[in-house]
Amino acid sequence: MMSVLQVYGMRVVCFTICIVIVFKCALYLIKPTSPQDSGSNRMIIVITPTYKRITRLADITRLANTLSQVENLHWIVIEDGESTIPNVQNILERSELLYTYVAHRTASGYPARGWYQRDMALKLIRTNPSQILGEHEGEAVIYFADDDNSYDLRLFEDYIRNVKKLGLWAVGLAGGAAVEAPNVVNKKVTSFNFKWKSKRRFAVDMAGFAINLDYILNSSAVFGTECKRGDGAPETCLLEDLGFDLNDIEPFGYEKEKNNEILVWHTKTSYSGMKVKEAEKFGYFVEP
Numbered sequence: 001m002m003s004v005l006q007v008y009g010m011r012v013v014c015f016t017i018c019i020v021i022v023f024k025c026a027l028y029l030i031k032p033t034s035p036q037d038s039g040s041n042r043m044i045i046v047i048t049p050t051y052k053r054i055t056r057l058a059d060i061t062r063l064a065n066t067l068s069q070v071e072n073l074h075w076i077v078i079e080d081g082e083s084t085i086p087n088v089q090n091i092l093e094r095s096e097l098l099y100t101y102v103a104h105r106t107a108s109g110y111p112a113r114g115w116y117q118r119d120m121a122l123k124l125i126r127t128n129p130s131q132i133l134g135e136h137e138g139e140a141v142i143y144f145a146d147d148d149n150s151y152d153l154r155l156f157e158d159y160i161r162n163v164k165k166l167g168l169w170a171v172g173l174a175g176g177a178a179v180e181a182p183n184v185v186n187k188k189v190t191s192f193n194f195k196w197k198s199k200r201r202f203a204v205d206m207a208g209f210a211i212n213l214d215y216i217l218n219s220s221a222v223f224g225t226e227c228k229r230g231d232g233a234p235e236t237c238l239l240e241d242l243g244f245d246l247n248d249i250e251p252f253g254y255e256k257e258k259n260n261e262i263l264v265w266h267t268k269t270s271y272s273g274m275k276v277k278e279a280e281k282f283g284y285f286v287e288p
């Protein structure tokens with residue numbers, strides 16, 4: 001038999017649950033819905049290649065914290081390895097983001113990590129866009145976000161979400177410079193400011209552009225195994241092979257004479273290369 005106190009306790013619990021449900025329903029109903037196909041409704045598809053290393057879980061945790069604050073986003077994470085890693089999967093699961101996490105070990109012939117994984121993500125999107133878009137029926141924009149960069153949240157809402165064709169902006173700490181940025185004259189990109197690999201037609205870091213999904217779906221362009229036109233840097237080859245010219249670029253964040261803000265930095269977490277002995281893990285999960 002239940003005591004009076006137990007019955008009372010159960011009533012309190014049930015009542016609390018009801019209140020929470022009613023509150024959540026109310027929140028859902030009053031949430032403003034954005035009109036279909038307006039810029040604000042575009043889904044952002046983020047492609048992140050990743051691989052086992054001592055700093056990876058720190059980097060992925062930080063990126064998950066950033067991306068989980070962005071609405072209407074699908075995060076495609078490609079593991080460079082034979083299989084996905086449960087600890088990474090757990091971070092993705094807890095982020096409550098829409099995500100796809102698959103493993104593709106770099107095939108032979110690719111010059112560096114990330115190239116093959118980004119191509120595999122493009123293939124995934126092209127072969128089954130509905131798997132990525134889900135119930136989303138509007139436009140989408142693709143952004144390549146490395147797992148160790150630093151991202152201002154405004155990058156997603158103010159820049160990426162508004163890309164109709166090819167959006168491009170400054171990147172901090174890229175190419176051996178404090179900032180790599182486009183030169184903009186009358187709202188058009190005429191050239192680039194950089195220190196490194198000057199031959200590139202699109203002298204832009206991987207973090208410095210986003211592409212409307214339609215242009216990806218209408219093309220079979222990939223990064224591939226080399227980019228001679230980029231002098232080793234892959235970005236310009238993809239953009240050129242997609243058929244883009246400087247005229248197609250929609251530049252963001254350049255408007256002021258000075259003190260324009262940088263919204264993304266090509267950072268790198270150090271400690272990579274450090275070897276950890278089993279006895280130095282003290283019972284904790286440490287990669288690699």
Ligand SMILES: *[C@@H]1O[C@H](CO)[C@@H](O)[C@H](O)[C@H]1NC(C)=O
Pocket residue numbers: 214215218
């Ligand atoms: C993609 O191809 C379709 C069908 O040919 C065309 O209607 C559409 O305008 C193209 N989109 C872009 C962005 O090129």
